[in-house]
Amino acid sequence: MDTAALANLLFPDITKSIDDYEKQYPPRDLPAGAVVTRIAPSPTGFVHLGNLYNAIGERLAHQTGGVFYLRIEDTDQKREVAGAVEAVIDAMTFYGVKFDEGVTKEGESGAYGPYRQRQRKELYQTVAKQLVLRGLAYPCFCTEDDLKAMHEQQEAAKENFGYYGKYAVWRDRPLADIEAELNKGTEWVLRFRSEGDPEKMIPVQDGIRGELKVQENYTDFVLLKSDGIPTYHFAHVCDDHFMRTTHVIRDESWLATLPIHVQLFDTLGWQRPVYCHTATLMKMDGSSKRKLSKRKDPELALSYYSEAGFPQEATWLYLLTVLNSNFEEWHLANPDADSREFTFSLEKMSTSGALFDLEKLDNIAKEYLSRKDAEFVFSGLLKWAETYDEALAARMTAKPDFYKAAINVGRGGEKPRKDYGSWQDAAKFLAFYDTETFVLTDGCPENADGEMRREILTRYLDTLDFADTQEEWFAKVREITDALGYAVQPKKYKKNPELYKGSIVDVTNLLRVALTGRQNAPDIWEISHVLGEEETRRRLSSYMKG
């Protein structure tokens, strides 16, 4: 076979050589051990948790003085969605992930571009031409139906699927046949001519999993699709070589195609990057686990977390605890340190599929928010509300001091309250403070209802004095409790319930429901002072009548 003739027939316009590109994209001048990595999403408009998960590469890169970049894998035109690139960038920016180079909203930056794969067509074709020249690639004119028939035949014969051996019908066709098809204008793809032996296992070092043994690839997989654009496999190898990527962090589902990536790197004589295959995020479905699915699981979308309003740092804290087994311990020892101060290590990454645990996320977020001051919570909530709850945003803007005071109840000190972990929950929790959103949700305590309800509230209103200290105020509550035949000490009531109408718990809960509409709320005295005397009296009187 005259490979030079074939190469020119297939790629008449390609005049550059691989060497030209080697010169254009020289090795990066970075300190030893610097990690160069990236995220490489395809612009489908769906930004998912996995994208953020892999953005952990940023920590790795910046910890080592390396480079983190954004590449867009837009080789599948059919799936491309307008605005998807912006969506990725916005989401990453939201979570504080910074790119050193790559695609930006304005265009792109960096010396290793273009960073959109479709714009790198010439580069791929140059490498492809070289492979043809070496007799390592050939055109295949099979139609979709041909391939389907082949697959069915293999299924019937219980043979391995794929384009290989006797099924590789275009592998050794004479040049004349190829020329004839080309002249007819038949569509073709470029296939890799694999000499791999399925009996052979090749060792691959995985940054997370240690040594892996993979079967050598024996199929003639597709390098270039009929539109001349590469498949993921070929694009990945060319790009990560010429962009001088040192670490490829990706989901473990790529493990299945690792053999062809390794084969490509090796036959091209390029140094393989360190592959880091992360565990797939799983979810319980009935009694079995399964991969998080785009269609079934809203929590796979990154937007789910911003909508629910989990603070970004809290989301990171959760992700980090799932990703790095020693992070949780570190965080416990350094509760106030920024998670960026933690040294992330690949070796500590989990290799088994982690179940996604929303409860734990919530717990981490509550813990996180409980340590923040009212100012922080106020601005975080306001920012969230501006997009997801405009009415709340308007109320907060109208009465910032009131909202800050409300947020501040139970905050600070040794044992801060942990009432909410997300802005959505915060909005719900804080609703009772504002008269505009105050509603009665819980009923009156049984032991303090009816006649007693009037009696207690009347006395309480009579003695209520906003100049009192908390101690003075509570002493008065005790007086009323005692005077009306309730047990001042709940224990006493528990022991001899027949001696009392109830206990102080019933009295204070009555006040609580009157004031907040529910039985579980922070300290009554503090709440009253946030509401102010007028509103406090109004709510109490109103409840007395109702």
Add this chain to the structure above:
RNA sequence: GGCCCGUUGGUCAAGCGGCUAAGACGACGCCCUUUCACGGCGUAAUCAUGGGUUCGAUUCCCGUACGGGUCACCA
């Protein structure tokens, strides 16, 4: 079906030949307490399975089972 990866309590997991097998979330109980939280103390709960290797296996090797992934001109 072929190939690959994985398997420690309900969940996330530490462990990297010798331990009464950490810790966290969740559950439950007790204490604290004017409610709810918070906090403190405590309880229950785990090495899938069979064979090796070894003086000794959760740890190393092989098989089995189970779970997951993947076999496209999608990434």
